[in-house]
Amino acid sequence: AQKVTQAQTEISVVEKEDVTLDCVYETRDTTYYLFWxxxxxxxxxxxxxRRNSFDEQNExxxxxxWNFQKSTSSFNFTITASQVVDSAVYFCALSGxxxxxxxxxxxxxxxxxx
Amino acid sequence: AAGVIQSPRHLxxxxxxxxxxxxxxxxxHDTVYWYQQGPGQDPxxxxxxxxxxQSDKGSIPDRFSAQQFSDYxxxxxxxSLELGDSALYFCASSFRGGxxxxxxxxxxxRLTVL
Numbered sequence: 001a002q003k004v005t006q007a008q009t010e011i012s013v014v015e016k017e018d019v020t021l022d023c024v025y026e027t028r029d030t031t032y033y034l035f036w037x038x039x040x041x042x043x044x045x046x047x048x049x050r051r052n053s054f055d056e057q058n059e060x061x062x063x064x065x066w067n068f069q070k071s072t073s074s075f076n077f078t079i080t081a082s083q084v085v086d087s088a089v090y091f092c093a094l095s096g097x098x099x100x101x102x103x104x105x106x107x108x109x110x111x112x113x114x
Numbered sequence: 115a116a117g118v119i120q121s122p123r124h125l126x127x128x129x130x131x132x133x134x135x136x137x138x139x140x141x142x143h144d145t146v147y148w149y150q151q152g153p154g155q156d157p158x159x160x161x162x163x164x165x166x167x168q169s170d171k172g173s174i175p176d177r178f179s180a181q182q183f184s185d186y187x188x189x190x191x192x193x194s195l196e197l198g199d200s201a202l203y204f205c206a207s208s209f210r211g212g213x214x215x216x217x218x219x220x221x222x223x224r225l226t227v228l
Contacts, residue, residue: 097214102159
């Protein structure tokens with residue numbers, strides 16, 4: 001069975017601090033996909049990144065960066081110089097290949113204060 | 115670009131009533147997924163359809179049924195509503211001829227059962 005663990009329930013930081021959200025996953029599949037979504041207070045799910053299990057390169061997109069380590073089954077997300085607008089719930093998710101369902105972690109609520 | 119459309123966006127029902135949620139996938143998309151997100155919870159997979167056939171089933175109550183129509187839109191029918199059905203219901207769509215497991219989420223329907 002697939003499982004995603006986000007051990008951090010809530011994180012509070014002050015603007016301009018860097019923050020890392022942890023994600024650990026379990027799967028028996030050799031090929032799988034990992035995702036991060038942002039859910040602001042308005043409720044929609046905003047897609048941030050999709051990563052194939054064969055692609056272990058870290059990725060940077062503006063203030064966002066992702067560290068994928070297959071050896072530790074982790075896919076951590078770092079926000080550099082956080083801003084108030086980053087306040088949201090962030091979900092890590094996992095799926096197998098072939099257009100399977102997404103399995104979400106329980107989410108991490110990030111609160112960035114001015 | 116066209117996105118996934120869900121209607122209604124908000125719905126208020128009484129206990130034991132029936133509700134129908136609609137999802138219109140992105141044009142050309144042939145796969146639809148339904149997820150339920152309870153208050154403070156992560157999204158949970160309910161059911162999916164590919165080419166009008168059920169492709170996968172999650173923890174969907176027997177009181178719920180869903181189908182995908184010839185124009186690829188999907189409807190989630192919920193009967194004998196209970197207070198615990200109050201949740202945000204997301205629909206997502208994919209195109210199986212495209213990038214593997216790239217799911218596009220709609221804005222969600224917020225169902226409140228009183």
